[in-house]
Amino acid sequence: MASLAGLGAPSLAAALLFSAGALVLCSLAAIRSHGGLAIAGRRAVTMAFAFTGLASVALISALFAHDFSLSYVARYSSRSLSGPYTLGAFWGGMEGSLLFWTLLLTGFSAVALERSRAATPRLGAWAGAVLSGITVFFLLLLVAPASPFTSLSPVPADGSGLNPLLQSPGMMIHPPLLYTGFVGFSIPFAFAMAALLSKRLDPSWFTSTRRWTLFSWSALSIGIVLGGAWAYTELGWGGYWAWDPVENASFMPWLTATAFLHSVVIQEKRQMLKVWNVSLILITYALAVFGTFLTRSGILSSIHTFTEGPIGKWFLPFLGVMLLGGLGIVLARLNELRATNRFDSLVSRESAFLANNVLFVAAAFAVLWGTIYPIIAEVFTGVRLSIGPPFFNSVFVPLGLAIIGLTGIGPLISWRRMSKGSFGRVVRVPLVAGVLMAVALAIAGVSSVGALLAFSLCAFTAMAIGSEFVRGSRVHRLQQRMDWGRALTTTVARNRRRYGGYIVHLGVILIVIGIAGSAFRTERHSLLEMGESMTIGDYELTYSDLSRSETDEKSINTAVIDVTSAGRADGSLFPQRNFHRAQGQPQSEVAIRTGPIEDLYVVITSFDTDGAAAIRAFVNPLTWWIWVGAAVMLGGMTVLLWSPAPVRVTERVRSESRRPVTVTR
Amino acid sequence: MEQPQTPYVAPRRTRFIVGAVVIAVVLVGLVVWAMARPGAASMYMTPTEVGDMVLLDGEIRMSGTVVPGSIETTGLATSFLVTDGTSEVPVTTDSPMPDAFMDSSEVVAIGSLDGDSFVATRVLAKCPSKFKAKA
Numbered sequence A: 001m002a003s004l005a006g007l008g009a010p011s012l013a014a015a016l017l018f019s020a021g022a023l024v025l026c027s028l029a030a031i032r033s034h035g036g037l038a039i040a041g042r043r044a045v046t047m048a049f050a051f052t053g054l055a056s057v058a059l060i061s062a063l064f065a066h067d068f069s070l071s072y073v074a075r076y077s078s079r080s081l082s083g084p085y086t087l088g089a090f091w092g093g094m095e096g097s098l099l100f101w102t103l104l105l106t107g108f109s110a111v112a113l114e115r116s117r118a119a120t121p122r123l124g125a126w127a128g129a130v131l132s133g134i135t136v137f138f139l140l141l142l143v144a145p146a147s148p149f150t151s152l153s154p155v156p157a158d159g160s161g162l163n164p165l166l167q168s169p170g171m172m173i174h175p176p177l178l179y180t181g182f183v184g185f186s187i188p189f190a191f192a193m194a195a196l197l198s199k200r201l202d203p204s205w206f207t208s209t210r211r212w213t214l215f216s217w218s219a220l221s222i223g224i225v226l227g228g229a230w231a232y233t234e235l236g237w238g239g240y241w242a243w244d245p246v247e248n249a250s251f252m253p254w255l256t257a258t259a260f261l262h263s264v265v266i267q268e269k270r271q272m273l274k275v276w277n278v279s280l281i282l283i284t285y286a287l288a289v290f291g292t293f294l295t296r297s298g299i300l301s302s303i304h305t306f307t308e309g310p311i312g313k314w315f316l317p318f319l320g321v322m323l324l325g326g327l328g329i330v331l332a333r334l335n336e337l338r339a340t341n342r343f344d345s346l347v348s349r350e351s352a353f354l355a356n357n358v359l360f361v362a363a364a365f366a367v368l369w370g371t372i373y374p375i376i377a378e379v380f381t382g383v384r385l386s387i388g389p390p391f392f393n394s395v396f397v398p399l400g401l402a403i404i405g406l407t408g409i410g411p412l413i414s415w416r417r418m419s420k421g422s423f424g425r426v427v428r429v430p431l432v433a434g435v436l437m438a439v440a441l442a443i444a445g446v447s448s449v450g451a452l453l454a455f456s457l458c459a460f461t462a463m464a465i466g467s468e469f470v471r472g473s474r475v476h477r478l479q480q481r482m483d484w485g486r487a488l489t490t491t492v493a494r495n496r497r498r499y500g501g502y503i504v505h506l507g508v509i510l511i512v513i514g515i516a517g518s519a520f521r522t523e524r525h526s527l528l529e530m531g532e533s534m535t536i537g538d539y540e541l542t543y544s545d546l547s548r549s550e551t552d553e554k555s556i557n558t559a560v561i562d563v564t565s566a567g568r569a570d571g572s573l574f575p576q577r578n579f580h581r582a583q584g585q586p587q588s589e590v591a592i593r594t595g596p597i598e599d600l601y602v603v604i605t606s607f608d609t610d611g612a613a614a615i616r617a618f619v620n621p622l623t624w625w626i627w628v629g630a631a632v633m634l635g636g637m638t639v640l641l642w643s644p645a646p647v648r649v650t651e652r653v654r655s656e657s658r659r660p661v662t663v664t665r
Numbered sequence B: 001m002e003q004p005q006t007p008y009v010a011p012r013r014t015r016f017i018v019g020a021v022v023i024a025v026v027l028v029g030l031v032v033w034a035m036a037r038p039g040a041a042s043m044y045m046t047p048t049e050v051g052d053m054v055l056l057d058g059e060i061r062m063s064g065t066v067v068p069g070s071i072e073t074t075g076l077a078t079s080f081l082v083t084d085g086t087s088e089v090p091v092t093t094d095s096p097m098p099d100a101f102m103d104s105s106e107v108v109a110i111g112s113l114d115g116d117s118f119v120a121t122r123v124l125a126k127c128p129s130k131f132k133a134k135a
Helices: A005-032 A035-064 A071-076 A083-088 A094-116 A121-143 A169-184 A186-198 A210-235 A245-270 A274-297 A312-332 A349-381 A389-412 A420-443 A449-480 A484-494 A496-520 A624-642 A660-664 B012-035 B047-052
Strands: A385-387 A522-528 A533-536 A539-550 A554-565 A568-573 A576-580 A585-589 A591-593 A598-607 A613-621 B041-045 B060-066 B072-074 B077-083 B088-093 B106-114 B117-126
Touching (some): A005 A121, A035 A094, A071 A094, A094 A121, A094 A169, A094 A186, A121 A186, A169 A186, A169 A245, A169 A274, A186 A210, A245 A274, A245 A349, A274 A312, A274 A349, A349 A385, A349 B012, A389 A496, A389 B012, A449 A484, A484 A496, A496 A613, A496 A624, A522 A533, A533 A613, A539 A568, A539 A613, A568 A591, B041 B047, B047 B088, B060 B088, B060 B117, B088 B106
Antiparallel strands (some): A385 B041, A522 A613, A539 A554, A554 A576, A576 A585, A591 A598, B072 B077, B077 B088, B106 B117
């Protein structure tokens, strides 16, 4: 079968030429305020996108045509690989994933620049220059050191196939979502730099890119959760997050982006924190690029760094130029970035937002420290170290709990200042809910302080958010004589930014409940002959049968594990341990019975020579809520993305004005 | 939270600096405390370095490749030799082995030294670099 592989390298070269052209044109357009040049620059960006698209089509067609004359195709796919996973091989390896990154970058750039042309022409020209600069870097990598179109000789009869671990539905969505998130931050980053370069430091740089920020942040959030879901269902160690360097690499930009999403609200409403906001988006984007570097350089050992590519050394100078250039321009504009307002009171919405930012940035710093400490220690002391989950958990639990509490308090406080009396009134009901939760759990015998605090804070914050919904709906119900359902939907629809945010917060609370449940995880590991049983929690697991079958790809061994829960027969689970021929590797397939109370998680870790199965079983309480929480977050994100961008940003915020409760009570 | 009404209010810049210092101290304290937690930081060593050590306290991560033919399984227990090309260290473990664990796998054994043998509480493995992939 013929493939379009021959088009790949020329397309990339053309894309490089066009993006270099766009860099020159957009820079000139920005410096000279020349409309014609700006149009030409935007067209060049679009052409770079078209040719990157053509190169992507070439690689995908080569994958589907099994054109093993391309080294990339031979390394990451095989004849027996099924269709969707053949597409997955497009981003399954280093070169392909860089091409995919560049495809997203050029596509996002083209759309964002096109959309900005009317409202913010000068900003758009500078942003085009910044984006084209980034594109040139990635295309240079793709043309020379990391070309996906390097040919292989002699041509092998079959490829080595995709790692069986990656052959999972989650892996079809998780990497593209993470890349979408990482690359999407290019847009607010470029517009922030454009604002600094053009001295247009009003909020238009982030209001015009608000949807990009939200969209990228949403993609990153869901991508991270899906990565956890993949680890949970595929890796067979019973957990979903291991503080692996590459997991951290996706989590750090998420933390700073979350801080950014919150702190731009202060700039929008109160014209404060301008330096902070441009710095945050700079840090977020630098962390996103750093994450790509970590994944690609193999500098840290990680489950993800199978590919120790030759491109690591290219990323550091790029990162350096970006960070130093960014910081330099921020410093050069310090005067223009001075705040026009000040903090009025410690008990104010501004302070709550600021505390939120401090916590998120501190968390990002702690994760960064734990991730790069081994590198620093090796450089300075020659000792090679590894930082494990106990460090990250110890740092993260207090910071995370503080963030959860603040999520509840923040929306209750009014802008500028609030009297102690009104603060006490709005905090009372959630506080009672939190205390009741702690007392109930303590009576039920929960002794883990972390878990007690987590569940109480979740109850507090859920009640605080819930009361916001009730308060809003009550106004609509009374004023417009609606029933509660209509009133609730009207409330959300009328103020999508606020209530969309609350829905996201509720999702986060559910996720935290799911994570806190892991404090009660139990695990057993037993060697079972056929017919033998093991117990875990209230369950008795009996290894009752084994069946074997063969496919082109693998030999499948399916065990039948009969489950008895609290003495009653309760169906069966079917974990597998399969042998993948192309990779010469065994692979366990986990069997999970999931539910809101707890998951029963069973995996065969090995078969003995005489047929006995080593069974590892977990009972994971509340894990189900993590996925439900992510779905709720996705709902909230949809509401947020659906909301129109704010039209006017200079509206004055009066103290306690948005607090109908003080009026109606 | 009742606060006494004080007539004296520190200047804005002073309050800002005090706040920033307090936050920085708390954060650094948190990180230092977390680094000292058991299992937070462990030494990363080669089999040669492990062999040269006289006394080793705490958790170690030993990385190397599995000597082909050295894997023995008895019930849930697994034993094998790890090499860096110079020295070989025997490893025993009761923990479940990852799928990629086989002859010539690159492994990281996490545990501690007991006499001449390395007792692992967890073993991580990367398949022999016959094929590569990324997640």
